Amino acid sequence: MHPIRKVVAVVQDGAEPFGLGAICEVWAEPYHPDDDNPVFDFVVCAEAPGVVKGRAGFDLVVEHGLEELADADLVCVAPKHDFLDHSQVVADAVAAAHARGAWIYAHCTSSFLLGQAGLLEGRRCATHWRFAEKLQQMYPEALVDPDVLYVEDDRIVTGAGSAAGIDAALHLMRRHFGARVAATTARRIVVPPHRDGGQAQFVRAPIRADEAETLAPLLAWVTEHLDESLPVERLARRAHMSPRTFARRFRDETGSTPLAWITAQRVALAEELLENTTLSVEQIATRVGFGQAATLRHHFSQARGIPPLAYRKQFSCVEAG
Structure with a gap:
């Protein structure tokens, strides 16, 4: 399995702060001797570098463009407020990254961008429970599972709403670096290292x-x-x-x-x-x-x-x- 060294987070106008924060919390952490954690070349990029409109009363200043996806080992798609309005340029860039072998991670409503990119056809996927039916309607070839916290299918990891994005990220950490590293990461951010995902996350967790x-x-x-x-x-x-x-x-x-x-x-x-x-x-x-x-x-x-x-x-x- 190709190692993850470079992680690129893609943001668009309307970026959800918690969604981006969950990505940063797991993949942008500097080295700490107490954790002996892996450190990644972490980059945030946008279709047009500069100011990216945020959703919660503040904006982002993004220095890098989509060219960063060309050598990314993991591409993380941050959720956005208007999740039915994704840039086709961004969708195509994410699809190209997957085609050349990169892992793709999307949680909450960012799964809709993967649908637009054609990456969900014939693959299991998850999204926020409120929008699972909508995702299935828009992309009927996708295998939408509304009951899981996250799911992996062919180098594509999708997570359910909000905090389930951390579950999905920890799954990726465990998949590539083992249970000990994933548990250390979870302990640092004070969450369980693994939550079962076999039930509807909006009923009971x-x-x-x-x-x-x-x-x-x-x-x-x-x-x-x-x-x-x-x-x-x-x-x-x-x-x-x-x-x-x-x-x-x-x-x-x-x-x-x-x-x-x-x-x-x-x-x-x-x-x-x-x-x-x-x-x-x-x-x-x-x-x-x-x-x-x-x-x-x-x-x-x-x-x-x-x-x-x-x-x-x-x-x-x-x-x-």
């Missing part, structure tokens, strides 16, 4: 164990006992609830089912063990509670888009003995 309400102690206990059998009945007994009440409370507090939440925790632990130990896939499967290597391979590949051994080859921090 998954949260960390320590952010839950009444179930927080139980979820903390679960993360320490992932190698054990954890059926709903056992968890309900520990929570002093009936299985039915427990399942309803669990979804209310985490936005997920118990099985899906536990599976995500097991995959996350497997990810860490693949990076930081030389344990075999079979040993890791036992350690995280999947039991069999085949089960681990299935869930890991489904969640991360890459088999466990391929992930280890790419991100291992430990030299094999």
